[in-house]
Amino acid sequence: MTTAGVHLVDHPLVQHKITLMRRKEASTNSFRRLVREVSAMMAYEVLRDVAVHEIPVETPMESTTGTVMDGKKLVFVSILRAGTGILDGMLDVVPSARVGHIGLYRDPKIRVAVEYYFKMPGELHERDVVVVDPLLATGNSAVAAIDRLSEYRPKSIKFVCLLTCPEGIATLTGAHPEVPIYTAAIDRGLDEHGYILPGLGDVGDRIFGTK
Structure with a gap:
C-alpha cells in the first residue's frame, strides 16, 4: 500500500514477523533473526524500481539474455547503531551493494540528533542511496542523516524502517518530501519520551542484548 510517499509493506509474512518481534518476551537471538528476515523481505519492495540492464547468458541449452542490476551503484546507509540489523538483511539480498555509516545519538534533553561518525x-x-534505521519516531535522526547525505547529491534517496508513526512521517516528509518512506507498520504515536507506541521498545538494546 502506498500513500503520499509512504509505502506500507503489508505482505502477510512481513506482518506475521513484525507481530513476533513486538512480543516483549522475544529473546535477543530471535529478535535479531526476525529483524534480519523482515529486512530481507522488505528489500524486494524497496528495490522494485532499481535500474537494471541486460547481459548475454549461456544456459545449458542455448544463448539468451538476462536482466541484472548493478549492486555496486547501490549504497545502503546504516544509521548507527540499530540500523545494522536492517543492513544485514538487505545485504543478504544484495551482497554487492556498497555500505555507508552515519553515527547519530539523540540528545535526551532536547531530542536533537548529534552526529559523531560519517563514512561513505x-x-x-x-x-x-537507501537509508536504513529500524524506527522512524520523532524523525529527527532521519532528517539529520538525509540532510548530511544530500550534501553529496546522490542520484536518489529512500528511507527504510520497520515501524513509524504519524509524527515521524510528518517530520521527514516535511523536511524531505522527495524521499519515499518504506515501512512495515504505522503505529499510533509517540509517548512523552519520544518512543513509538505500541512499538518495539529500544531496538538497539533488543538486537544487541544491552540495556
Whole structure:
C-alpha cells in the first residue's frame, strides 16, 4: 500500500514477523533473526524500481539474455547503531551493494540528533542511496542523516524502517518530501519520551542484548 510517499509493506509474512518481534518476551537471538528476515523481505519492495540492464547468458541449452542490476551503484546507509540489523538483511539480498555509516545519538534533553561518525563510499553522486534505521519516531535522526547525505547529491534517496508513526512521517516528509518512506507498520504515536507506541521498545538494546 502506498500513500503520499509512504509505502506500507503489508505482505502477510512481513506482518506475521513484525507481530513476533513486538512480543516483549522475544529473546535477543530471535529478535535479531526476525529483524534480519523482515529486512530481507522488505528489500524486494524497496528495490522494485532499481535500474537494471541486460547481459548475454549461456544456459545449458542455448544463448539468451538476462536482466541484472548493478549492486555496486547501490549504497545502503546504516544509521548507527540499530540500523545494522536492517543492513544485514538487505545485504543478504544484495551482497554487492556498497555500505555507508552515519553515527547519530539523540540528545535526551532536547531530542536533537548529534552526529559523531560519517563514512561513505566515493562518488556518491552516481549512486542510489537507501537509508536504513529500524524506527522512524520523532524523525529527527532521519532528517539529520538525509540532510548530511544530500550534501553529496546522490542520484536518489529512500528511507527504510520497520515501524513509524504519524509524527515521524510528518517530520521527514516535511523536511524531505522527495524521499519515499518504506515501512512495515504505522503505529499510533509517540509517548512523552519520544518512543513509538505500541512499538518495539529500544531496538538497539533488543538486537544487541544491552540495556
